[in-house]
Amino acid sequence: MEYILQPWPWYVSGPFIAIVMFLLLYFGRTFGMSSNLSTFCSIGGAGKRVKFFDFDWRQHQWNLIVVCGAIVGGYIAHNFLSNPIDIELSQAAITDLEKLGFHDVGKSLLPTELFSWNAVVSLKGFLILTIGGFLVGFGTRYAGGCTSGHAITGLSSLQLPSLIAVIGFFIGGLIMIHLIYPILF
Amino acid sequence: MGKYLKFFLVGIFFGIVLVKSEAVSWYRIFEMFKFQSFHMYGIIGSAVITGIILLLVSKQMKLKTTEGTYLRVPLKDKGLVRYIIGGSIFGLGWALCGACPGPMYILVGTGVFTMLIVIIAAVFGTYVYGAIQSKLPH
Numbered sequence: 001m002e003y004i005l006q007p008w009p010w011y012v013s014g015p016f017i018a019i020v021m022f023l024l025l026y027f028g029r030t031f032g033m034s035s036n037l038s039t040f041c042s043i044g045g046a047g048k049r050v051k052f053f054d055f056d057w058r059q060h061q062w063n064l065i066v067v068c069g070a071i072v073g074g075y076i077a078h079n080f081l082s083n084p085i086d087i088e089l090s091q092a093a094i095t096d097l098e099k100l101g102f103h104d105v106g107k108s109l110l111p112t113e114l115f116s117w118n119a120v121v122s123l124k125g126f127l128i129l130t131i132g133g134f135l136v137g138f139g140t141r142y143a144g145g146c147t148s149g150h151a152i153t154g155l156s157s158l159q160l161p162s163l164i165a166v167i168g169f170f171i172g173g174l175i176m177i178h179l180i181y182p183i184l185f
Numbered sequence: 186m187g188k189y190l191k192f193f194l195v196g197i198f199f200g201i202v203l204v205k206s207e208a209v210s211w212y213r214i215f216e217m218f219k220f221q222s223f224h225m226y227g228i229i230g231s232a233v234i235t236g237i238i239l240l241l242v243s244k245q246m247k248l249k250t251t252e253g254t255y256l257r258v259p260l261k262d263k264g265l266v267r268y269i270i271g272g273s274i275f276g277l278g279w280a281l282c283g284a285c286p287g288p289m290y291i292l293v294g295t296g297v298f299t300m301l302i303v304i305i306a307a308v309f310g311t312y313v314y315g316a317i318q319s320k321l322p323h
Contacts, residue, residue, distance in 0.1 A: 004205075010224050013206030014231025020199045021232075022239045027191060028252030030259055033287040037311040044308075052315030065189045067290045069196015074294025076197065077204035087207050093216040109204075109292070110211045110283065115299045126302075128281060133289075133303035135278025137310025140286060142271025142321065144261055147285040150272075151229055154261060156236025161261035161268050168272015169279060170218075176280035177218040 005083045021152050029062055032149035034140040036063050078109075100185040128184070135172075143168060200291045209291050211283025218280050267323040278310075 008016075021031040038053060039060045047054035087106040097105045102113055112119065119125035140146040143165045145154065151169070154162020203209045206228055217225035240258065242248075248256045279285050282303050284292060289307065292300045314321075 007207055008202070008205040010206070010227030011231050013202055013208065014228045014233075015235040016198070016202040017206075017228065017232040018235035018239060020195060020202065021236055022243075023191075023195050025240075025256050025258065026243075026248070026250055027195075028250040028254060029192075033285070033290070034311075036290075037286060037308050038315070040308045041312045041315065046312055046315065050312070050315045052318055053312075062189060062192045065192040066196040066199070069193040069198075070200035070203075070287065070291050071196075071294035072193075073197035073200020073202075074204055074209070074291035075200075075296075077201040078295035081201065081205065087210055087212055089212055089216055090222040092221040093212065093219060096219060096221070097212070097215065106212050109207075109209060109295060110297055114211065114282075115297055117299060120299050120302060129299065129302045130306040132278045132282030133306025134310035134313075135274050135281065136285065136289075136303075137278075137307030137312075138314045139271050139273070139275030139278055139310075140307075141311045141314040143268050143275055144271070146275065146287070147279075148287055150261075152232050152236060153258060155233045156240055157258040158237070159258075159261050161264060164265060164268035165272040165275075168269045169276040171269070172273035172276020172278075173214075173218045173280040174276075175273070176277045177215060180277075180281075 004081055007085065007088065017152060018156065021148070021156065024066070025153075027062075030149070031153045032063070032145055033067070034137075034146040034149065035060060036067055037137050038141065039064060100181065102185075139172070199287070200294055203288055203291050204295060209284070209288040209295070214280060214283040264323060267321075270322070278307075 024031045039057045042053040042055060042057040089106045094105045102111050114125060114128060120129060143150065145162070145165065150162040150165040155166065207213050208225065208228055213225055216222045243256050250256050284300065284303060286307065289300055289304050
């Protein structure tokens with residue numbers, strides 16, 4: 001139990017994620033979390049206006065069930081399987097984040113400076129979350145997949161498009177952290 | 186319900202793994218893009234290596250899925266522009282809110298309800314892509 005309550009090392013977590021991918025393939029499906037965003041559009045009736053969403057979303061119900069499970073899994077892991085231990089970030093990251101004005105770095109999963117309701121009701125906080133979410137939703141469909149579909153499934157099956165997409169993920173991520181963050185914070 | 190139970194269980198496992206690995210943490214994503222820790226690279230790298238082995242072995246064994254077909258991964262369309270541009274846009278958002286689509290849902294489960302705003306924005310982003318898809322270079 002002690003080992004479960006501690007944060008899991010990468011060499012345990014990584015193979016477990018591969019097992020998730022493998023199980024979904026074994027069930028005749030595929031590992032792709034961003035597809036659910038399209039499914040939500042289709043459920044909301046977007047198919048009537050935009051052909052891209054004109055599909056039978058019931059075919060993707062199984063993936064919504066995976067999402068429901070993931071939410072429950074998050075609840076279980078956070079409330080019952082975690083000692084309240086800090087995230088063991090590298091000292092370099094902590095120093096950089098403190099320089100950007102973040103407090104209590106790594107004391108919780110996410111910084112309160114961005115994800116508390118107080119932060120969200122400010123214009124800047126609201127824009128960060130909505131623009132961030134928008135870019136993820138837009139970009140993932142443009143690129144035909146996200147971390148699960150490209151970085152895990154696509155690279156595991158040695159597909160060149162997925163390698164290009166992952167390179168794209170990093171181009172965007174590096175621009176954001178190294179060039180845009182210093183302006184934002 | 187019965188046929189969906191296995192998906193629910195896989196989802197629970199996925200949620201637990203991503204929380205316990207700290208891959209859902211905004212801080213870990215920041216650290217990754219700063220190249221200040223091996224942690225996230227270790228997770229993704231060992232996931233991919235394990236994935237490659239699992240897929241090679243199941244191909245060797247001619248493993249069949251529970252649906253009766255051979256286990257296979259759907260192939261992505263060939264292309265360059267959509268993957269580089271789309272990927273970069275995704276990366277900008279990933280680094281800004283520190284969450285990709287899987288962790289977004291999982292974080293709601295951990296009690297971060299402001300993540301619902303990110304999810305709604307992501308659904309809207311997906312909608313806008315669908316609406317202007319034909320005008321974009323692919």
